[in-house]
Structures are given as structure tokens and as C-alpha cells.
Amino acid sequence: MKDREYMRDPDSSTSGTHIHEKTEDRADVRSVSRNEERTESRTEKGSGSRNRCMRAVLALTVFFIFLPVIVTMLWTVTGRWPWPSLLPESYTTRTLQELFSGSSSLHEILRGSVLIATIVALLGTVIAMMTARATEIYRIRGRQIISWSAMLPLIVPGTVFAMGIQVILIRMGLGDTVAGVILVHLVAALPYCVFIMTDITAAVGSNLEEQAQILGAGPVRSFFDVSVPQLLPGILSSASMAYIISYSQYFTTLLAGGGKVKTLALVMVPYIQSGDRALSSVYAVTFVGSALIVFFIFEALIHRIMRSEES
Amino acid sequence: MEKTAIEKAAIEKTEKAAITRSVSGDSYAKLIIDRLSVELNRSVILDDLTLQVKEHEFLSLLGPSGCGKSTLLKSIGGIVPVKSGAIRLDGELINDKPSYRRGTVIVFQDMRLFPNMSVAENVAYPLRIKGIKKSDRLGKAEEYLEHVQLSGLGNRRISQLSGGQQQRVALARALAAEPKLLLLDEPFSSLDENLRGDMRQLVKKLHREFGMTTVMVTHDRQEALSMADRVAIMFSGKIVQTGTPEMILSSPADERVSGYFGGNRYVHGIVKGGVFTALDGSGQSWCVSLEDGEYDLMIRAEVLSSGTDS
Numbered sequence: 248m249k250d251r252e253y254m255r256d257p258d259s260s261t262s263g264t265h266i267h268e269k270t271e272d273r274a275d276v277r278s279v280s281r282n283e284e285r286t287e288s289r290t291e292k293g294s295g296s297r298n299r300c301m302r303a304v305l306a307l308t309v310f311f312i313f314l315p316v317i318v319t320m321l322w323t324v325t326g327r328w329p330w331p332s333l334l335p336e337s338y339t340t341r342t343l344q345e346l347f348s349g350s351s352s353l354h355e356i357l358r359g360s361v362l363i364a365t366i367v368a369l370l371g372t373v374i375a376m377m378t379a380r381a382t383e384i385y386r387i388r389g390r391q392i393i394s395w396s397a398m399l400p401l402i403v404p405g406t407v408f409a410m411g412i413q414v415i416l417i418r419m420g421l422g423d424t425v426a427g428v429i430l431v432h433l434v435a436a437l438p439y440c441v442f443i444m445t446d447i448t449a450a451v452g453s454n455l456e457e458q459a460q461i462l463g464a465g466p467v468r469s470f471f472d473v474s475v476p477q478l479l480p481g482i483l484s485s486a487s488m489a490y491i492i493s494y495s496q497y498f499t500t501l502l503a504g505g506g507k508v509k510t511l512a513l514v515m516v517p518y519i520q521s522g523d524r525a526l527s528s529v530y531a532v533t534f535v536g537s538a539l540i541v542f543f544i545f546e547a548l549i550h551r552i553m554r555s556e557e558s
Numbered sequence: 559m560e561k562t563a564i565e566k567a568a569i570e571k572t573e574k575a576a577i578t579r580s581v582s583g584d585s586y587a588k589l590i591i592d593r594l595s596v597e598l599n600r601s602v603i604l605d606d607l608t609l610q611v612k613e614h615e616f617l618s619l620l621g622p623s624g625c626g627k628s629t630l631l632k633s634i635g636g637i638v639p640v641k642s643g644a645i646r647l648d649g650e651l652i653n654d655k656p657s658y659r660r661g662t663v664i665v666f667q668d669m670r671l672f673p674n675m676s677v678a679e680n681v682a683y684p685l686r687i688k689g690i691k692k693s694d695r696l697g698k699a700e701e702y703l704e705h706v707q708l709s710g711l712g713n714r715r716i717s718q719l720s721g722g723q724q725q726r727v728a729l730a731r732a733l734a735a736e737p738k739l740l741l742l743d744e745p746f747s748s749l750d751e752n753l754r755g756d757m758r759q760l761v762k763k764l765h766r767e768f769g770m771t772t773v774m775v776t777h778d779r780q781e782a783l784s785m786a787d788r789v790a791i792m793f794s795g796k797i798v799q800t801g802t803p804e805m806i807l808s809s810p811a812d813e814r815v816s817g818y819f820g821g822n823r824y825v826h827g828i829v830k831g832g833v834f835t836a837l838d839g840s841g842q843s844w845c846v847s848l849e850d851g852e853y854d855l856m857i858r859a860e861v862l863s864s865g866t867d868s
């Protein structure tokens with residue numbers, strides 16, 4: 248019995264220890280889980296505060312972008328806004344009347360500006376696409392010189408370039424014409440278009456086009472079926488860039504168009520220079536708004552092309 | 559280890575080749591390449607190369623990296639211009655024919671699937687070029703997808719497929735083009751070993767089903783020997799030997815070919831009075847029926863075994 252008791256004792260003591268250990272274990276587990284909870288809540292707190300911080304930065308950024316836009320929009324209908332008033336003292340529709348029925352017809356100017364900028368966007372992108380293909384895909388001789396010279400208009404100051412090219416345009420019989428203005432805008436926009444298209448053409452490469460041709464597609468078909476969908480983001484960027492460059496040209500338009508070709512920038516700049524804030528603002532809002540509308544149309548068109556490609 | 563695998567492959571191949579040949583029956587030279595030379599960036603890639611591929615045949619182009627195998631495939635496919643020589647397909651000289659009129663299709667190692675199209679549209683693309691109606695061509699594409707065991711995946715985007723599945727789509731698309739000659743440019747090298755085995759079986763199955771004359775470039779000896787009816791061995795822009803896998807293994811044309819398969823040993827010596835005596839100092843000799851002179855004796859890897867002198 249003694250033996251048994253002796254035998255049992257250590258057993259029971261061991262089991263007792265085990266139970267004890269287990270309870271300790273459980274306690275440990277609890278403490279660990281509590282620790283984890285704490286860590287989790289700390290991480291949540293950490294990520295929460297980081298999120299709040301990010302949100303604050305985002306809100307500030309949006310605020311600083313939209314504040315001038317809101318102020319400009321307010322100015323469009325402001326009669327008097329003396330310092331230090333937070334809001335205008337009086338409102339007017341004078342500016343809108345001037346915009347819609349003033350000396351220069353807004354409708355006509357907008358149509359001219361959009362037409363010129365759209366043609367420049369189209370031509371610029373097509374020329375840039377061809378240049379990029381020549382230098383990146385066909386790897387023609389002297390391609391580095393071509394790539395470099397495509398950037399030349401950036402080096403020459405705009406005023407110098409405009410005065411020089413005006414002489415050439417007059418000699419060519421293109422002085423004071425829309426075609427002449429388009430040509431000059433094109434030269435200003437091309438470096439950016441070529442830069443954008445070269446990058447994306449190099450990234451897309453010619454492997455897929457080669458594959459399409461191996462499967463029986465002709466060169467033109469393989470380009471439109473396979474390469475163009477890949478190039479679309481670049482085409483959109485290049486067209487938008489060319490559009491906005493053409494849309495905002497003032498000095499070159501003035502010289503090449505001789506004042507006969509009227510664009511929104513041409514009409515807007517004198518108002519800005521005159522210091523009539525209300526009129527400047529109404530033109531500025533029209534300028535930005537119309538450019539944005541055209542960008543949305545560009546994007547919608549591209550998406551429609553992509554969808555019809557897929558179907 | 560590799561040697562055993564190659565031997566096994568050769569035995570498997572003999573059986574498979576018999577099946578393929580019974581399908582193809584009597585065949586004529588589908589592709590004739592005559593004294594072809596190709597230069598790229600002023601360096602000679604293919605040098606006076608001659609090769610024939612028979613109708614319905616499966617030929618493997620085997621050789622080390624940089625020997626010009628892929629360039630040969632691309633010049634057959636019309637992507638790489640030819641400097642001199644002739645490439646004839648079905649008797650017609652196709653040297654100056656653009657790739658889209660040749661009727662040859664290449665399946666590249668990097669698959670080159672069109673990311674702007676779905677899986678089914680990719681497979682149906684050759685049919686779209688031929689002007690087949692959308693519903694018809696998508697129906698056909700589904701059939702081809704069934705052949706490569708991908709039925710039901712037609713509506714997926716290419717990016718949603720695994721590497722092996724993409725390779726199957728590339729194969730299905732090539733088959734949909736119904737080429738006169740199917741060219742495979744190391745089609746399995748981007749896949750892992752297990753997938754590679756499956757794909758080899760699939761390609762052989764498709765070759766049996768469609769009977770398409772196929773040239774496959776590879777640097778994998780086992781792959782070449784187990785899949786092909788004939789193997790062409792290439793070194794430095796030239797074909798050095800063409801023959802059945804058994805022939806290549808049993809009678810390599812020269813030391814390079816034998817060395818490429820590994821394991822074989824050469825003993826330099828002289829033959830005098832019908833006896834070859836090694837000049838390596840071992841003093842070993844063999845009876846041969848050769849004229850007197852200096853020779854290299856090849857000892858095949860499979861007859862060599864490790865052991866102690868008895």
C-alpha cells in the first residue's frame with residue numbers, strides 16, 4: 248500500500264503539477280491573447296491615426312486645388328469684393344453678358360479654339376506615333392538624331408521661335424491663316440507627344456504585332472488589332488497634352504494668326520492683363536471647363552473604341 | 559542519370575514514331591531549305607544550311623544555345639530576312655513572301671497572347687482575319703480549346719490563366735490558323751518540369767490528331783528524342799546531322815554530336831594490320847576492319863560501367 252501510495256503520490260503530485268501548469272498555461276494564453284488584443288488595438292490605433300493623417304493630407308490637397316477654383320468661380324459673378332470681406336459685397340451678371348453677347352462671339356471663338364486644338368491633338372499624336380515607330384520599332388539609321396531633334400522646339404524660346412516661324416509662314420502664304428496657326432501649335436506640342444509616344448511604343452514593342460502577322464494579319468490590320476489597343480493610354484495622354492498646349496498658346500497664335508485667327512487664349516489674355524478680375528475669371532472658368540469637357544469626350548471616345556474592339 | 563533518361567526516351571519514341579508514321583503514310587518533302595544563309599547585324603547566324611522536312615513529320619531542331627535554331631525558325635516563318643539560299647514550302651519558293659502570306663505559324667516561348675482579347679478571341683483571331691462570322695469563329699475557338707483541354711475558359715482574360723494554360727491557348731490559336739507548317743520555338747522552356755511533361759504529351763496528341771507538319775526548336779535533348787520522328791542537330795549555324803533519334807544516339811556524325819549527348823568516350827590511336835592500338839599509354843587494342851591510319855575510337859556510354867578489375 249505504502250508502495251502504492253508512494254507510487255500514487257508522485258503521480259498525483261505530477262498530475263497536480265500538470266493541472267497547475269495547465270492553469271498557468273491557460274493564464275499565459277489569456278495573457279498572450281490579451282497582449283495580442285492590445286497589440287491589435289495598438290496596430291488599429293496606429294493604422295487609424297495613419298489613416299486620419301492621410302485623410303487630412305488628402306483633404307488639404309483637395310482644399311488647395313479647389314480653393315482657387317471656387318474663388319475664381321465666385322469672381323465670375325462678383326460686382327464688388329473689397330478687402331477684407333470674406334465674401335463679395337455685390338453680385339453681377341455683367342461678366343456673363345459680356346461673355347455671351349460681348350464684342351467677340353464666345354460660340355465662334357470656342358468652336359475655333361476646340362477645332363484648332365483637336366486637329367493639333369490628332370496630327371501631333373499621329374506624327375508622334377510614326378516617329379516613335381521609326382525610332383523604336385524599325386530602328387532606322389540616325390534614330391538618335393531624330394529623337395533628339397524632336398525635342399529641339401523645347402530648347403528654343405517660344406518668342407524667338409514664333410517670330411522666326413512667322414516669316415516662314417508669310418513666305419509660304421500661310422500667314423494669318425488657321426493652317427499656319429495649326430502648324431505653329433503642332434511644332435510646340437510635338438516634343439511632348441513624341442516623348443510620350445516613344446516611351447509607350449518602346450514598352451509595347453513589336454512582338455505582338457509580329458505574332459498577329461504570323462497568324463495571317465497584314466501589317467495595317469495587325470497594327471490596329473494588336474498594337475493600337477496597347478498604345479491607347481499613351482495616345483490619350485499625347486492627345487490631351489497636345490490639346491492643352493494648343494488651347495493655351497497665346498503669343499504664337501497672335502503672331503501666326505495675325506489677330507485674324509481668334510482663340511479663347513487670345514481673347515482671354517488681354518482681359519487678364521487689363522486687371523478686370525471678374526471678366527478674367529469668367530474666361531478662365533470657360534477655358535478650364537471647355538478643356539475638361541473635351542478631355543471627357545476624348546476619354547469616352549477611346550473607351551468606346553476599346554469596347555467595339557473587344558466586341 | 560541523363561543518359562538513362564535519354565535511352566528511355568528513345569525507346570518510347572520508337573513506339574510513338576511508329577504510330578505517327580502509320581498516320582502519315584507515305585510522305586514527300588513539305589519544306590526544303592537549300593543552302594540558306596542568314597546574317598544579323600553583320601554576323602553570320604546561318605551558314606549554307608540545308609534541311610528537308612517531310613509532310614506530317616515531327617522534326618526537332620536540337621542544338622546548344624546560340625547555334626541559330628530560333629533564327630532558322632524565324633527565317634522559315636518570314637520574320638528574319640534571308641541573305642542567300644532558298645526556302646521552299648510545298649514546292650513554292652517563299653523567300654520573299656511576307657510572314658502573313660506564308661501559311662506558317664510560330665508558337666513562341668513567351669506565348670505572345672493578345673492581352674486586349676479574351677481567351678476565345680485569341681484562339682479565334684486567325685479565323686477573324688479570314689473574315690469568318692463572330693458566332694462561327696467563337697464556336698470553332700471553343701472546339702480548339704477542347705482539343706487543348708481548356709473548354710469553358712473561353713471568356714477569361716489572358717491574365718487570369720496560369721503559364722501552362724496560356725501555352726495551351728497559344729497552341730490552340732496556332733492550330734486555328736490551320737498552318738501548312740507549325741513551328742514551335744522552345745514552347746515549354748518557360749514551364750516547370752511537371753507541366754512540361756503534360757505539354758509534350760499534349761503536343762504529340764495534337765500532332766497525331768491534326769497530322770500537321772511540325773518543326774520544334776529545343777535545347778532539351780530528352781524532349782527532342784522523345785517527341786520527334788527525326789532530329790536535326792545544329793552547331794554554329796549548320797545542321798551537322800539529321801536522323802531518327804535511334805540513329806543519332808547510335809551513330810553520331812562527329813565528336814560534337816556525341817559529346818552533346820554526353821557520356822561517350824574517345825580514344826586516339828592507330829590502326830595497323832586490322833588492329834587498333836590506343837595511343838593513350840594503356841596499350842589496349844581491338845580488332846577492326848579498317849585501313850591503316852590514325853583514328854579516334856568511340857566507346858559508347860551505355861557499354862561503360864563502373865567496377866573493379868577482375
